[in-house]
Amino acid sequence: MQMPMTMQSxxxxxxxxxxxEGNVFEISLEGYKLFILDHPVPVQKKENSSPVGKAVIxxxxxxxxxxxxxxxxxxxxxxx
Amino acid sequence: MQMPMTMQSxxxxxxxxxxxEGNVFEISLEGYKLFILDHPVPVQKKENSSPVGKAVIxxxxxxxxxxxxxxxxxxxxxxx
Amino acid sequence: MQMPMTMQSxxxxxxxxxxxEGNVFEISLEGYKLFILDHPVPVQKKENSSPVGKAVIxxxxxxxxxxxxxxxxxxxxxxx
Amino acid sequence: MQMPMTMQSxxxxxxxxxxxEGNVFEISLEGYKLFILDHPVPVQKKENSSPVGKAVIxxxxxxxxxxxxxxxxxxxxxxx
Numbered sequence: 412m413q414m415p416m417t418m419q420s421x422x423x424x425x426x427x428x429x430x431x432e433g434n435v436f437e438i439s440l441e442g443y444k445l446f447i448l449d450h451p452v453p454v455q456k457k458e459n460s461s462p463v464g465k466a467v468i469x470x471x472x473x474x475x476x477x478x479x480x481x482x483x484x485x486x487x488x489x490x491x
Numbered sequence: 492m493q494m495p496m497t498m499q500s501x502x503x504x505x506x507x508x509x510x511x512e513g514n515v516f517e518i519s520l521e522g523y524k525l526f527i528l529d530h531p532v533p534v535q536k537k538e539n540s541s542p543v544g545k546a547v548i549x550x551x552x553x554x555x556x557x558x559x560x561x562x563x564x565x566x567x568x569x570x571x
Numbered sequence: 572m573q574m575p576m577t578m579q580s581x582x583x584x585x586x587x588x589x590x591x592e593g594n595v596f597e598i599s600l601e602g603y604k605l606f607i608l609d610h611p612v613p614v615q616k617k618e619n620s621s622p623v624g625k626a627v628i629x630x631x632x633x634x635x636x637x638x639x640x641x642x643x644x645x646x647x648x649x650x651x
Numbered sequence: 652m653q654m655p656m657t658m659q660s661x662x663x664x665x666x667x668x669x670x671x672e673g674n675v676f677e678i679s680l681e682g683y684k685l686f687i688l689d690h691p692v693p694v695q696k697k698e699n700s701s702p703v704g705k706a707v708i709x710x711x712x713x714x715x716x717x718x719x720x721x722x723x724x725x726x727x728x729x730x731x
Contacts (some may be wrong), residue, residue: 413604415528420572420687424639444573447660448496448523448553458573459673465622470554473528492660493684500652502601524653526718527580557630566663574687588728607654608713630714633688 416443421453422482423468433486435469444478446471451485464488496523501533502562515549515562524558526564531565536571544568572612576603581613582626594644595629604638606631607613611645656683661693662706662722674724675709684718686711693726704728 428438446452446468453462464487472479508518526532526548533542544567552559588596606612606628613622624647632639668676682687686692686708704727711720 412531412532414530414578416576418574418576418577418658418685418687420690431673436523443528445525445658447554447658450492450660452492452660469499470552472550472552474506474550476529495660496656496658498578498605498654498656500607500610500612523579527578530580544626572687574690580682597681605685608683609716610652610654611668612652625685630712632710632712634710 414443416445419452420447421462422446422468422480423455423457423458424459429472436484437465437481440478440480442476442478443473444471446480447468448458451471454484462488496525498501498525499532501535501542502526502560503535503538505537511561515561516564516570517559517561520558520560522556522558524551525555526560527544529569534564542568574603577606578605580607581615581622582606582640583615584619591641595641595642596626596644597639600633600638600640602636603629603633603637606640614644619645622648633645654683658685659692660687660706662686662703662708662720663695663698665697671721675721676706676709676724677719677721680717680718680720682711682716684711685719694724702728 428436430436448468449465451465453464454464455462466482466484468480468482469480500551508516510516531545531547534544534546535542546562546564547560548560550561588598590596595644608628611625611627612628614624615622624644626642628640628642630641653665668678670676688708691707694704695702695708704724707720707726708720708722709723
């Protein structure tokens, strides 16, 4: 019995995030992704681009081979 | 930056589960627990007791240092 | 930055194990596989076959996208 | 059956590293620590200090509740 997953050290948004309120966003990603919660992680728009800021992931839900995150943007570098 | 978690190969309920409907239950556990989803896992009432059946975990949510599971009981051994 | 891995709740040997001494074996698996160490896990010869016994994994090494295990067979069901 | 572990997004050395050759070091850490291999991760001397450089982790071994890493320092910020 096995389950593939991916360990992530940054959040890659690819423009798929939705604002819930203020600086709090949600995003759905394909597959089961393992993140560190409750600490700042770099946010990138693409896999290989420079970080545009930092986010604290507040909630992670795994369901039907997808991952839903709720996160707070806490630091935004300039205007990208 | 680090995050403690616990890898689990069985679901220990300690009588804390709540029925959502039919054979579908939810349970909240302390800390971040890593489970295999979408496959049968043994269900125990206590950490060292014999399995009372099997469950398929359908959904896992990590939030505020706790883990919420939604699972379906698929196999129940006799009456414990 | 990300790394794929697979969470495993059983050890599937596919006949690739090598005896080190007595009941202690080593095996190399493709990719990064996450196992529970120091506790008995079911051993299967193929992904979907019945367990032939149990093993306690003593050591796991991840390197160059492969996983090397050292484990002790502790329980063998009959002669398969 | 369960196993505690800690997901890490940086390598905290606390001066315990040993040089193997050139820029390649090994270090032993208490407990089972989960790292991303084969990609640059920040290196810190203490848990809350600023990164002093980056390392690529080449090999991770879990054994007897400890983690041994082999890593290559690839980038060192100034002289700390």
